[in-house]
Amino acid sequence: MLYYLDSQDKENLQMLKRTNLKSVGWREEDLEELLVKNLDRVLDEENLMPIFTERNFQPEPDILALDETGKLYIFELKRWKSKDDNLLQVLKYGQKYGQKSYKDLENMYFKFNPDAASLIQDHREYFKLDSESEIKEEHFNQHQQFLIVTDGTDFKTRRAINYWKKTGLDIEAIVYRVYTTDANEHLIEFNTYSPFQDVIEHEPSNFILNTNHKRNPASHQDMLTKEKAAAYYHPWKNKIQRIQKGDKVFLYQSGKGIVAMGIGTGIVNKEEYHGKANEEYNMNLEDFTILKKPMAAKKMKEITDSNFMFNQTLFSVDKEKSDLIWKHIKENHM
Incomplete structure (x- = not known):
């Protein structure tokens, strides 16, 4: 209710x-x-x-x-x-x-x-x-x-x-x-559905964004330069709308790990991409930080005792795990 x-x-x-x-x-x-x-x-x-x-x-x-x-x-x-x-x-x-x-x-x-x-x-x-x-x-x-x-x-x-x-x-x-x-x-x-009761799932409010560097290194670099999180084309671009003001966002580069992080502003910008209108959705990130050394996926799994699905464009991480990642980066990668 x-x-x-x-x-x-x-x-x-x-x-x-x-x-x-x-x-x-x-x-x-x-x-x-x-x-x-x-x-x-x-x-x-x-x-x-x-x-x-x-x-x-x-x-x-x-x-x-x-x-x-x-x-x-x-x-x-x-x-x-x-x-x-x-x-x-x-x-x-x-x-x-x-x-x-x-x-x-x-x-x-x-x-x-x-x-x-x-x-x-x-x-x-x-x-x-x-x-x-x-x-x-x-x-x-x-x-x-x-x-x-x-x-x-x-x-x-x-x-x-x-x-x-x-x-x-x-x-x-x-x-x-x-x-x-x-x-x-x-x-x-x-x-x-639950066989015992209806369960309201709480919307996680921290995210890891795969920048798709392997297939699109220019867009990956654009995110780092302009301090933003971005995704392109339907349906992937729509995932940016999940990020709300105050959410922690980690930018992940395949094969490297987390390379940058910031705080969502809650404002989604829709821009032209490769000559097509509104095919890029992005959000500027406050307190944006580029890590001196990427935080590898192995280390993320180690400190959170979790596995992550890095092949997704954007996936949520619960507050406890994201706080552990954020803290480790602040102490070891800046």
């Missing part, structure tokens, strides 16, 4: 009014478009590449996406309260699309992205995979993950999901709720 914080009345909780997408003029297709462009935020721990969205009047999944290993994610979206037969629908899609070959997926991808050269090439570029980590055609769609996105869950749906999970099926529900304020503003909240 979401509540107002009233600076005058600090003793009582005033709940925001619940509503639904239909009441605020949103269609199921609008929710689908929102998710396709923001999968990295709704599934913060997963970096997914959308490869297909439902076409009108076709019995197809709402969204198909891949992770870096080639695992296929099958989404079923509902604008209304979920029912247990939603599970039967998504499992039916799983039976059909789980048998698709790489060529089948590529043909679907071409419908979603007509200008694409090949699915495997775009997959390699999307996840920034090198020759050692890139996957082959036969690795695609070896496993599937089912996701139901719905406005609330009822008891039958919870029971059905728990049943299928116990059998070993990779199935989850993502619950969203829509609210309206007294000023007629509309809010949406996404929660990941």
Whole structure:
């Protein structure tokens, strides 16, 4: 639930009014478009590449996406309260699309992205995979993950999901709720599914940005010179909008480590890139520091006791780990 914080009345909780997408003029297709462009935020721990969205009047999944290993994610979206037969629908899609070959997926991808050269090439570029980590055609769609996105869950749906999970099926529900304020503003909240309770995930507020030096050394240098964090082209450029005022941002160079760091201003600038308008999103960083010696990935893992997915354009780091990295840099790399 979401509540107002009233600076005058600090003793009582005033709940925001619940509503639904239909009441605020949103269609199921609008929710689908929102998710396709923001999968990295709704599934913060997963970096997914959308490869297909439902076409009108076709019995197809709402969204198909891949992770870096080639695992296929099958989404079923509902604008209304979920029912247990939603599970039967998504499992039916799983039976059909789980048998698709790489060529089948590529043909679907071409419908979603007509200008694409090949699915495997775009997959390699999307996840920034090198020759050692890139996957082959036969690795695609070896496993599937089912996701139901719905406005609330009822008891039958919870029971059905728990049943299928116990059998070993990779199935989850993502619950969203829509609210309206007294000023007629509309809010949406996404929660990941828990078999015991709905859990509100706290948005991490510190980030590591891969500058993509290997493929674009000029843009890497531009970030250091202009003291900014930047990303280019859809969907990667949109990740810059996740950085808010006061967030710690570490610039990471592949093969080297963290080479610079600063504090987000919260202001996203949209600029021309290679002759195309608004294809660079960037944010100036305050307290910008270029390290005298890069902080290697091995050292980052050592002091935080964590692994990091450096192949992503931008990924979040919780406050405890980012503070450890920041402190180590201040003490050893300046």
